[in-house]
Amino acid sequence: MNKRNCQRKSILSSNKGFSLIELIVVIAIMAVAIGLVTITYSLVNNANVSKAANALDTAFNKARIQSMAKGTDAGQLTVWIDAGVMYYTIGDPDVETPIAVNSGVIGISYTDTNGVTFGHAEYMPRAIYRFNSAGMVIRTGPGAYLPREFEFSHGNRRVDVMFFLETGKHMTELN
Numbered sequence: 001m002n003k004r005n006c007q008r009k010s011i012l013s014s015n016k017g018f019s020l021i022e023l024i025v026v027i028a029i030m031a032v033a034i035g036l037v038t039i040t041y042s043l044v045n046n047a048n049v050s051k052a053a054n055a056l057d058t059a060f061n062k063a064r065i066q067s068m069a070k071g072t073d074a075g076q077l078t079v080w081i082d083a084g085v086m087y088y089t090i091g092d093p094d095v096e097t098p099i100a101v102n103s104g105v106i107g108i109s110y111t112d113t114n115g116v117t118f119g120h121a122e123y124m125p126r127a128i129y130r131f132n133s134a135g136m137v138i139r140t141g142p143g144a145y146l147p148r149e150f151e152f153s154h155g156n157r158r159v160d161v162m163f164f165l166e167t168g169k170h171m172t173e174l175n
Helices: 002-014 020-070
Strands: 077-082 085-090 107-111 123-131 149-154 157-164 169-174
Touching: 020 077, 020 085, 020 123, 020 149, 020 157, 020 169
Parallel strands: none
Antiparallel strands: 077 085, 077 123, 107 149, 149 157, 157 169
């Protein structure tokens, strides 16, 4: 029994914990790992902002070209926001399957034809962009609702898609 107590005392006395250098190395490794995760998260969200803006830009181009080639109804672009996610269709919105522009993680704001900006919109009624054979936007009726600018953002990253309704042209700008 005495031998057993001596063994316990020697084990306890040799186990003194971590050295200061070991703790510093572990903290440094954790700091690098956290930094990499933060940078990766930021890069992914910045890419998502650009991807969402480019999707709307591409849809506008496709609808405009389709209208010039096949007629006004073939290239009708319908855009709306529901629960923070933007959707669009090209052609008949009742027949076509809507395409989601983003996953809802990105903030979307828009400016209407009166210059009123709706920040981080969760909902936007359907806006219908119709083009004539020259590729210019035509109104669908009196008081037609057509946003002139969409802003996609996350953190400090912001991409604007602006429509020039008078000419039918558009521009994407990174801010």
